[in-house]
Amino acid sequence: MVTDGSQTMTKTGQPLVQMEGIYRSFVKDRQVIPVLQDINLEVGENEILCLVGESGCGKTTTGKIIAGLLEPSRGVMRVADRAIGDYRGREKALLRRQLQIVHQDPFASLNPAHTIGDILSFPLKRHRMTEGGAALKRRIWELLTMVDLTPPGDMVNKYPHQLSGGQRQRVSIARALTVQPRLIVADEAVSMVDVSIRITLLKMLLRLRQELGLTIVFITHDLALAKYFAWEGRIAVMYLGRIVEIGRTPDVIAHPAHPYTRALLAAVPEADPELTRHKQTIALRSDDIPRLTDIPPGCAFHPRCPFFAAGTCDAHTPHLKAAPGWDQQVACLLVQQGAL
Ligand code: SF4
Secondary structure (H helix, E strand, O other): OOOOOOOOOOOOOOEEEEEEEEEEEEEEOOEEEEEEEEEEEEEEOOOEEEEEOOOOOOHHHHHHHHOOOOOOOEEEEEEOOEEHHHOOHHHHHHHHHHEEEEOOOHHHHOOOOOOHHHHHHHHHHHOOOOOOHHHHHHHHHHHHHHOOOOOHHHHOOOOHHHOOHHHHHHHHHHHHHOOOOOEEEEEOOOOOOOHHHHHHHHHHHHHHHHHHOOEEEEEEOOHHHHHHHOOOOEEEEEEOOEEEEEEEHHHHHHOOOOHHHHHHHHOOOOOOHHHHHOOOOOOOOOOOOOOHHHOOOOOOOOOOOOOOOOOOOOOOOOOOEEOOOOOOEEOOHHHHOOOO
């Protein structure tokens, strides 16, 4: 049951979000573009789940569906054990509040004409999260402190252009927190800030997750970042609209099962000794990513896969499932047959 304020949405241990057989397509120039295919995914309460993959793999579309910004074309999306379509009226409004997204570009998502105080006060007022001017000011001070924008008195009258990229992203996160969300989708949320401050932003998100009991869906193209951020969570690797591997982060990093995950790991720069230790040299058959309008038959990775088996990989579509000898679920026919 969805409730207001700080109460939980589900019984402890129940998945907060369940995606069942989700498909999503867009139409462009009269052509149907299948962006997501057969996504089955659960996100637990207080969990960190990283969606990793190259651009165009469908991770942002998945994040937008989780945050309620997009509807699936087919399939069922459940929150707190109820299909999204079953939420009505006040419950639907509460649900919207509790699923928030932080975008990649804080400069584009913050209104340049508004001060930081205005940016935070609008959702607080609109959703009646505080009562009276003094409580509103207290809450804005509290939110700025939570995201380490201190002293709040120095920040509240500034405009977005007067802040650094990292500070702007902290404002975006504070704005998402105004409505007391249960889940935040962080879509490439640190990729536009300097490398030197990425880690402090990630540490802050981890602290907020701990303090507020947040569930975080973290979207990134960077496996090294996913490893750092979601070491206690799970990684789902996506390729051309499908999840091809999902499992606990240490399992995926130490023993990547899917050839595509192995290739991603092989492409991580040498600076991370943990990742380097588990690296294999993978020579892809092709560097070209097929177009979504022309997805290869069978396994969509087969034109690039170094382990391609003719007659198998181009004839049958692998579905995500447990594979013998592996702790994670994998969508690879040869791994599932124990041949890899
Ligand atoms: Fe490679 Fe075949 Fe596995 Fe696809 S099914 S990842 S082509 S080995």
